[in-house]
Amino acid sequence: MSENVRVAELAAQLLALSKPLAAFDMPLLDSHGATLAEDVNQGDRLALRSGSRIRSTQIGLAASLGLDHLPTRPQPRVVVISAGDDLVEPGKDLGSGEEFEVNSWLLTTAMKEAGAVGYRVTTIPETEDSLKDVVEDQLVRADLIVICGESHDESFDLIFGVLSRLGEVKSVTPNIEGSGRHAFGTIGPDKTPVVALPGDPISAYISNELFIRPMIRNMMGLYDIHRPITRATLTNDVASDSGKHAFIRAILSTDNPNRRLVTALPNQDDLIGLSDATGLIVMSEEVTSYKAGDEVDVLMLERRFN
Numbered sequence: 001m002s003e004n005v006r007v008a009e010l011a012a013q014l015l016a017l018s019k020p021l022a023a024f025d026m027p028l029l030d031s032h033g034a035t036l037a038e039d040v041n042q043g044d045r046l047a048l049r050s051g052s053r054i055r056s057t058q059i060g061l062a063a064s065l066g067l068d069h070l071p072t073r074p075q076p077r078v079v080v081i082s083a084g085d086d087l088v089e090p091g092k093d094l095g096s097g098e099e100f101e102v103n104s105w106l107l108t109t110a111m112k113e114a115g116a117v118g119y120r121v122t123t124i125p126e127t128e129d130s131l132k133d134v135v136e137d138q139l140v141r142a143d144l145i146v147i148c149g150e151s152h153d154e155s156f157d158l159i160f161g162v163l164s165r166l167g168e169v170k171s172v173t174p175n176i177e178g179s180g181r182h183a184f185g186t187i188g189p190d191k192t193p194v195v196a197l198p199g200d201p202i203s204a205y206i207s208n209e210l211f212i213r214p215m216i217r218n219m220m221g222l223y224d225i226h227r228p229i230t231r232a233t234l235t236n237d238v239a240s241d242s243g244k245h246a247f248i249r250a251i252l253s254t255d256n257p258n259r260r261l262v263t264a265l266p267n268q269d270d271l272i273g274l275s276d277a278t279g280l281i282v283m284s285e286e287v288t289s290y291k292a293g294d295e296v297d298v299l300m301l302e303r304r305f306n
Contacts, residue, residue: 002171002181006285007245010174011211014184015225017193018215021076021143025069032059033115034072035220040065051223053115073221076143078116078212080108083131083147084155084199087124102201102271103148110208111146114216131162139188143219146212149199156181159196163187169194175285177244179203182211202274206247209280209299229282232262232298238281239289249277252298262298278302 005013023037031054040048042065048058054070062070080103087101088094104120111118119141121134138145147163149155160183163169167187174182180198187194195212197204209227217225232252240246250264264281267273279298283290290296 002173004175005172006175007210010172010182010184011214014195014211014215015218017184017186018144018218020221021073021219023071023073023221026072026074028059028062028068028070031070031072032056034070034074035222037071037073037221040067040070051221053220053222073219076116076216076219077119077141078108078111078144078146078216079119079121079138079142080104080111081121081131081134081138081145081147082124082149083159084124084149089122089124103197103199103204106201106205107146107148107197107208107212110205111212111216114213115220115222116144116216128158128162128165131158132165135162135166136188139190139192142192144212144215145187145192145194146208147194147196148204149196155199156183156196159183163194163196167191167194169196174207175243175245176203176206176210177241177246179207182207201271202269205274206280209301210247228300229297230260230279230300231295232260232279234281234290234292234294234296235261235263236292237289238264238283240283240287242288243285245285246281246283247299248281248283249273250279250281250298251276252279252300252302262296 034054036048036050036052036054039050082101082104086098088098090100108118108120147159149159160171167185169183169185171181171183183196197207214225238248248264249268250262253261265273279300282297282299
């Protein structure tokens with residue numbers, strides 16, 4: 001039985017699972033993309049600040065200081081697994097009742113964009129025992145496991161059953177419009193964090209933005225773990241279900257430097273709309289509609305806009 005939870009409550013519980021990874025000295029080139037774990041000073045002057053992502057300019061600065069190693073928190077290793085006997089790899093022919101496997105491609109690259117080292121598991125298990133074997137095999141290289149099923153079947157039950165055999169997990173349903181059941185907990189001898197997301201790719205991606213991306217960035221020891229939220233003027237009407245938190249796919253733009261506009265996309269139920277979106281209009285559980293001209297909160301998916 002899944003417990004209904006608010007978005008903020010689930011986000012807090014998942015962040016509690018994602019402790020910052022242990023810091024260690026890393027060779028200079030290998031540290032690129034990791035997070036600086038300690039301040040680095042040049043005499044009395046702060047040269048590199050703890051908690052910042054190590055980019056090429058930081059590598060060059062460290063080299064100029066004569067450093068060949070840096071104290072870092074590494075990029076988390078995230079394994080993404082898809083489960084379901086009706087999933088077909090892209091490039092192959094679809095049979096009756098089958099669907100292309102989308103989530104592992106979508107989520108593995110999203111993990112990389114968040115700063116993680118992403119591993120996509122290409123095996124698509126059909127039974128509980130085979131899925132258990134796959135998950136156990138991945139524990140040796142995973143700081144976090146993310147697993148999804150199919151869009152329109154009972155593969156979540158298969159996933160939850162396997163995870164329950166491997167550790168302590170909880171099934172919940174976040175109060176998000178159009179979403180489904182999630183599961184989270186720790187599995188294996190090292191109590192590796194695991195999160196199961198809905199099989200629908202759009203729901204899985206939104207949950208990644210709300211829950212998984214902050215987990216990854218928290219594990220890296222970064223300060224900016226959440227996407228920025230901006231205020232914008234809505235150009236068209238939007239509506240959502242009463243009592244549900246909604247995240248409406250939208251495009252942000254500006255008509256002058258002092259005014260940002262946001263337009264809800266007409267295609268809310270397909271991946272074209274998700275691909276086009278540069279922001280998500282945030283509607284709380286108490287709000288059922290906005291009108292054109294209203295000021296709304298927008299979770300920014302991209303830093304640059306047309």
